[in-house]
Amino acid sequence: MKIETIFQIAAVALAIAAAYFLWSGNKDAAFVSIVLGCVSFFLNIRFQVKARNKIREGETRSEPDQGEET
Numbered sequence: 001m002k003i004e005t006i007f008q009i010a011a012v013a014l015a016i017a018a019a020y021f022l023w024s025g026n027k028d029a030a031f032v033s034i035v036l037g038c039v040s041f042f043l044n045i046r047f048q049v050k051a052r053n054k055i056r057e058g059e060t061r062s063e064p065d066q067g068e069e070t
Contacts, residue, residue, distance in 0.1 A: 004051075007044035011037045 014037030021030035 004047050007040045011040040
């Protein structure tokens with residue numbers, strides 16, 4: 001399983017937990033759950049961007065330099 005998928009699942013689970021805590025009136029636990037869910041979401045985005053950058057680096061390295069003269 002990809003790391004991005006794990007962070008997506010964690011973000012959704014923590015959002016559901018935060019909704020439950022808000023519903024039950026426990027605002028401190030809801031706040032902690034929301035913060036951890038946000039961290040998980042942004043780590044998910046970070047790993048996706050990192051993977052895209054690796055793909056782009058591979059594409060640019062495999063292509064010959066077309067505009068430069070030596």
